[in-house]
Amino acid sequence: MKFHVENEPIRDVEQARASRPNGSMTTLCLCFGFVAIALNAVQVSAQNPLRQRTPDRGSYRVNHQEHQVAESLDSTGTAPGLIERVSEPVVKLVDHQVEINSATLTQAPLDSSQPPLPMPLTDPNHVASPSDSAAPASVVSSQPTASQHTLGCGCTKCKNTQYFTPEIVIADPSYDNSCDSFGCDSGGCDSMGCNGCWRCFVQPKKFFWSAELMLYFRKGSRLPPLVSTGALDDANTTILLGNEHWFREAQAGARITLGTWLDNCKDRHVVGRFWFSGDVSNGFSLNSGQQALIARPFFNVTDGETPAQDTLIVSETGLATGDITVIGDSRVFGGDISFRQLTYNQIGTVDWLYGYQFMRLDQSLHLNNRSISLDSSFADVGAVLETTDSFGVENEFHGAQFGAVTNYRQDHWSLSTMFKIAFGAVTRRANLRGETFISNGGVNVTDPNGLLVRSTNAGQHSDTTFGVVPELSLSVGWHRFPAVDVTFGYDLVVMTDALDVSGAIDPGLASNLADPAVGSQSPAFSFRSDTYYLQSIHFGLAYIY
Known part of the structure; x- marks a missing residue:
């Protein structure tokens, strides 16, 4: 025009x-x-x-x-250069x-x-x-x-x-x-x-966040036979507790994410996350009123005896009355902080990330049985015998993480993915304690040896090994509220070389009841690690940017 x-x-x-x-x-x-x-x-x-x-x-x-x-006028009163300008x-x-x-x-x-x-x-x-x-x-x-x-x-x-x-x-x-x-x-x-x-x-919004309710499903810990009706080599024996996984029940948790942009082009940002799962507690209890014959199986390697499958009697008709209680707990939590750099922004966005990763896994198992003698062949009549074995393990990971995050938005829907992997050190700690308490005629005696935890494996043990923690996350968002997405998704976190509570128990349930043990140093302790994973489904709200 x-x-x-x-x-x-x-x-x-x-x-x-x-x-x-x-x-x-x-x-x-x-x-x-x-x-x-x-x-x-x-x-x-x-x-x-x-x-x-x-x-x-x-x-x-x-x-x-x-x-x-x-401009200054010339002698004729005309502005020079004005017409040309x-x-x-x-x-x-x-x-x-x-x-x-x-x-x-x-x-x-x-x-x-x-x-x-x-x-x-x-x-x-x-x-x-x-x-x-x-x-x-x-x-x-x-x-x-x-x-x-x-x-x-x-x-x-x-x-x-x-x-x-x-x-x-x-x-x-x-x-x-x-x-x-x-x-x-x-x-x-x-x-x-x-x-x-x-x-x-107008300054762009510097912060963004999300809060999510997590429903966690853990790998669990497979326990060895701990309670039975007899020796493990007896065909008529029934295993009452063991050969099963504990800590696998769904448990609610949460994840909080907070981030801030480092530049106004929104190309670089830093994100911090913290997540946790509620404690999972499993329990088992049984008494002689529910089950007449209750025993704790083990492999007897006591000095001077032929090694064989054996039992510690808790309750038996005409011999003793008693009860047994087993309680286990598991908790897991973690967090990370990462710096993210935009690398692609055509169809959606792709960000590289790098930073620090932390994760911790704790488990515990406590066994306690109590018996009252009814026959002198078991112990003095009226004597009370109580045995306790306690196992506690901790796994703590610290490492550097690397990965990628993608985001795609179409109308009211969005899709986000994240895959990252962390390399670092896993510090494993185990605390084992055993005890036997005997009360007879007002005389009380305490022995710092249980059945599966004795002087040969009791105490604190720790080591550090190389570990890897990969993580995968998928999230779908629905733009339901102004500036807020309703999110739903799936997450998977894995920790390699983790020690669970069953790994702290002597795998053969061997026990040398001699004190001190001269022959076989059983039960023995060793770090028997395994790969631990944690799956979750999340629901939440995310403040979009």
Whole structure:
């Protein structure tokens, strides 16, 4: 579209001077004339529908520079160079070039070889009015040089905001290098198509978070036979407790995520997470009123005896009455902190992550049986015998993690995935304690040896080994509330070389009842590790960004 304005050229300087009272009035009138032309150009450009589209390269800021228009009059009262200046361009803009002079007003596409000039971001409700500050009488715009930094951006998140409003300003361009202080260029923002990392006029939201309810399913610990009706090599023996997994029940937990952006282009951010599962407790109890014959099986390797399957009687008809209680607990929790860098943002986004990972797994198992003698063949009649075996294990992982996070959003739905793997050290600790208590006729005796925990394996044990903790997460989000997604997903966390409570028990249930043990040093302790995993289904809310 082209505008053409015809002005009658001044042919006779003397005639023009004669038709006006003096040279000062001539200069004043011409200045007002040029101001009117400039304001008209602003109005025409603002009404031009071609300027209302969102520029492809974002928006630009322009600083006003006023140029001196008044020049000293010569002896004839004429302003030298004033007439010649009329033909110089007054305004040059990106996307479409606007040239204003005394003869023509044109608008044409900008030559692609010329670098773009900035345009400002202003309040979209603001409309220039004649009451605004008057524009300078004459403005000469300059094109940016190759060494100047043009502040602009192609970031989709910025361009699609309501604050992106092009506006024509009659002024020289200025250039803002402050974006570099945010590290956008060095962080690869330009390679992502941001073209200089536009700094939004409205500060982007710096923090984001999510809170999720987790339903955990653990691998569990497979216990050896601990309670039976007889020796394990007897075909008629029934195992009452053992050869089964404990700690596999679903248990509620939670996960909290908090993150913050490190740059206004939202290319880099740091995220911290903490998650935990509620304690899983399993129990078993039995007494002689429920089961007449109750025994604890073991492999007897006592000095001077032939090794064989044997039992510790808890209750038997006519011999003793008694009860047995077994309690186990398991808890697991962890957290991590990671730095994430945008690497792809075409169809969704992909971020690389690296940081620190922590995870801890604790388990315990406590066995206690109590018997009252009914026959002297068992013990003195009325004597009370109580045996306790206690096992506690801890696994603590510290390591460095690496991985990738993807995000894809379509309308009201989103899909997020994360896969990362951590390499580091697993510190394993075990605390074993045994005790036998005998009360007979008011005399109490305590022996620091149980059945499966004796002097040969009792005490604290620890070691450190190399471990790996991979994690996989899938999450679907539904944009149900303003700025908040309702999320649903699946998670899997694995810890290698973990020690569970069954790994702290002598696998053969061997026990040398001699004190001190001279022959077989049984039960013996060893770190029998295994791979532990934790699955979960999560439901939650996520504050989106």
